Amino acid sequence: MKSICTFALTLSMLSPALAAGDDLLISRAGTRAVNDAPARNFTGQVKVEMLHTPAGPERASAGTVTFSPGARTAWHTHPLGQTLVVTAGTGRVQRWGGPVEDIRAGDVVHIPAGVKHWHGAGPGGTMSHVAITEALDGKTVDWLEQVTDTQYGSAKTPETPQAAQPSRAQRLMGDVAPKLAQLTDDVLFGDVWTRPGLPPRDRSLVTVSALIAMNRPDQLRSHMALARDNGVTRDELVETITHLAFYSGWPNAVTAIGVARDVFASKP
Ligand code: MN
Numbered sequence: 001m002k003s004i005c006t007f008a009l010t011l012s013m014l015s016p017a018l019a020a021g022d023d024l025l026i027s028r029a030g031t032r033a034v035n036d037a038p039a040r041n042f043t044g045q046v047k048v049e050m051l052h053t054p055a056g057p058e059r060a061s062a063g064t065v066t067f068s069p070g071a072r073t074a075w076h077t078h079p080l081g082q083t084l085v086v087t088a089g090t091g092r093v094q095r096w097g098g099p100v101e102d103i104r105a106g107d108v109v110h111i112p113a114g115v116k117h118w119h120g121a122g123p124g125g126t127m128s129h130v131a132i133t134e135a136l137d138g139k140t141v142d143w144l145e146q147v148t149d150t151q152y153g154s155a156k157t158p159e160t161p162q163a164a165q166p167s168r169a170q171r172l173m174g175d176v177a178p179k180l181a182q183l184t185d186d187v188l189f190g191d192v193w194t195r196p197g198l199p200p201r202d203r204s205l206v207t208v209s210a211l212i213a214m215n216r217p218d219q220l221r222s223h224m225a226l227a228r229d230n231g232v233t234r235d236e237l238v239e240t241i242t243h244l245a246f247y248s249g250w251p252n253a254v255t256a257i258g259v260a261r262d263v264f265a266s267k268p
Contacts, residue, residue: 027051032049032050032051033049033050034047034049034196035047035048035049036048037065040074040143041073041074041076041143042071042072042073042074043070043071043072043074043120043146043147043152044067044068044069044070044071044072044120044121045067045068045071046065046066046067046068046071046073046120047065047066047196048063048064048065048066049063049064049065049066049196050062050063051063051064051130054135059080059134059135059136060132060133060134060135061132061135061140062131062132062133063131064087064128064129064130064131065128065129065130065131066088066126066127066128066194066196066199067091067120067121067126067127067128068121068126068190068194069121069122069123069124069125069126070120070121070123071120071121072092072118072119072120072121072147072152073118073119073120073147074118074143074144074145074146074147075096075116075117075143075144075145075146076117076118076141076142076143077113077114077115077116077117077141077142077144078111078113078114078133078134078140078141078142079113079114079135079136079137079140079141079142080113080133080134080135080136080140081110081111081112081113081115081133081134082110082111082131082132082133082140083108083109083110083111083131083132083133084103084108084109084110084111084119084129084130084131084132085108085129085132086103086104086105086106086107086108086109086127086128086129086231087105087128087129087130087199087201087231088105088127088128088199088200088201088230088231089104089105089121089122089126089127089128089200089229089230089231090102090103090104090105090121090124090125090127090229091103091104091119091120091121091122091127091129092119092120092121092122092152093109093111093117093118093119094117094118094119095115095116095117096115096116096117100152102122103119103127103129104229104231105201105229105230105231106231109129116144118147120147120152123153125200125229126193126194126200128199128200167181167185169181169182169184169185169189170185200230200231201227201230201231201232203230204223204226204227204230204232205232205236205240207223207227208220208223208224208227208232208237208240209244211223212240212241212244212252212253212256213244213247213248213252214252215248215249215251215252215255217256217258217259220256220259221259221262221263224237224259224260224263225263225266225267228263228267229267234264234268237260238260241253241256241257241260244256
């Protein structure tokens with residue numbers, strides 16, 4: 001008994017007193033401001049949610065940047081470099097004089113100090129990344145000229161601009177129901193899917209869940225592929241199907257597994 005008391009006393013003596021200003025700072029999900037990125041330094045619709053702004057001697061800032069399809073930064077450099085963690089969708093990054101590189105959810109890009117570059121979404125979907133940037137003398141970025149459509153589009157399809165290609169909705173139903181195709185493109189994918197209230201990854205998860213529960217294998221097929229592009233893993237999709245077997249019915253889950261097998265064949 002004595003030894004237990006001594007142990008407890010020793011522990012309490014070792015614990016440092018909590019000093020004022022040492023409190024952990026927890027910024028809760030959904031409480032941070034989401035602002036439009038300034039048009040002079042970006043092309044297209046870009047939303048910025050600051051995750052951490054350095055105070056005192058700190059130098060590293062972190063923010064989530066969400067690019068609408070085709071949106072991108074201007075050319076720029078960072079005095080101490082930058083790390084980009086792609087959290088959803090597929091996008092593009094390029095250093096001056098280098099090739100345009102595809103990036104997707106889970107990829108991490110490090111840009112060395114002083115290297116001229118741009119980053120943004122691909123032409124067919126949104127892309128979100130967390131940008132971690134250290135400041136030198138209070139400055140994190142030097143902005144340069146805008147990325148032209150030619151520079152942006154020169155990536156993969158120099159002779160057939162993406163805008164000339166019919167969208168998936170236009171191919172699927174544009175001949176029979178052009179208004180529905182336009183609403184699908186402009187309202188559903190152009191507005192709702194890009195709203196900052198939910199990241200694309202989470203929108204994919206709820207959409208896939210609804211399609212599994214309603215037993216809609218045709219729509220589920222394309223949305224499972226989109227979910228993979230938005231960063232939902234294969235294991236997470238399988239777990240979702242298993243979970244929903246209990247809530248939406250065994251046959252729905254079995255149907256979904258058949259769809260998942262096909263999707264995983266092209267997107268493992
Ligand atoms: Mn950058």
